[in-house]
Structure formats: C-alpha cells, structure tokens
Amino acid sequence: MYLHVVMLQLSAAADARFHARVQDYCDRILAECEGVAGYAFRSNQASRADGLTHAVVAAFADGPAHDRYQVSAAHQEMKAYMADYIERLVVFDGDIPRFS
Template identity: 35%
Template sequence: MFHHVVLMGFKRALSESDQAFIVRHCELLKSVVPGLIDMRLVANASKRSPELTHAIVAAFADAQAHDFYQTTPEHEALSRFVGDIKTQLVVLDYVV
C-alpha cells in the first residue's frame, strides 16, 4: 500500500467553506481515481508543530494509483486551492 501525507500550514485559519472545498475534492478524487482507497482532511492535534494545522492523508493500492492521481484535473484544482492559501506544505510518501 502506498501512503501520501500532505502536512499544511495556512495564512489564516481555515474557514468552514475552505474545509468543505478540501473535503469535497477528497471525496471527488476517491470517485475518479482507481486504487485510491481513502483520502481525508485531518486537523493536527499535536502542540509540537502548531504551524502545521492540517493534513491530507491518503492511501493508495500502489504507487501507480498515486502517480495517476497526480495527473488528474481534480488533483490540480485541489493543489491550486491549497497553494493559494498555504504558508507551508510538507509531503511524506511511504510504502507499507
């Protein structure tokens, strides 16, 4: 299984509409990307890295599914949205 974690910090607190946009795109991506098992927005509960407030956490069947996900218009739209409001973004990919 291929895991994709995107840790994010933002210029301002995420509004309900910001969160709804991200959640909607996670759900949309699950419907259009074969091999995307789960994808969700989570809030960071740790006090050790307060500048990273949220993460998108995804699990793919394999690296090929992840590679396909990266090319979709839905991923591009989500990336643009996050890119416009982020201050930090850290990506961690790993295979288990």
C-alpha cells in the same frame, strides 16, 4: 500499500468555506481516482505540530495508483485552489507494509 501525507500550515484565510470546498475535492478524489484506498483532510491534533495545522492523508493500492492521482483533474484543481491558503507544507510519499 503506498502512503501520501501532506502536512500543511494554513493561513488564517482558510475559513469554513475553504474547508468545505477541500472536503468536496476529497470526495471527488475518492470517487474518481482508481486505486485510492483512503483519502482524508483533517486538522492536526499533535501537540508537537510545529505550526502544521492540517494534513491530507492518502493511502493507495500501490505507487502507480499514486502517480495517476497526482495528474488527475480533481487533484490538480484541489492543489490550485489550496495554493493561496498554504503557508508551508511537508510531504511524505512511500511504500508501507500492510497492517493486519
């Protein structure tokens, strides 16, 4: 399994309309991108978040599935839409063991 985590510090301009549209992109990615095992945009509940308010957490069948997602229309549109609302981001990409 391949994990993709994007931790985000969103600006105050990220209102309910923004969150609804990002959720629509998440739904599109799940429907359109082959090899996506899970995909979610959530608020960060960690007390040690260092200002990182939200995250995109995605699991893929493998690295090639992640690579296909990166260039997909849904992902490219989501990134372009979110760009003006992001003050800071941190990314983790990597293989992880399957948990049973």
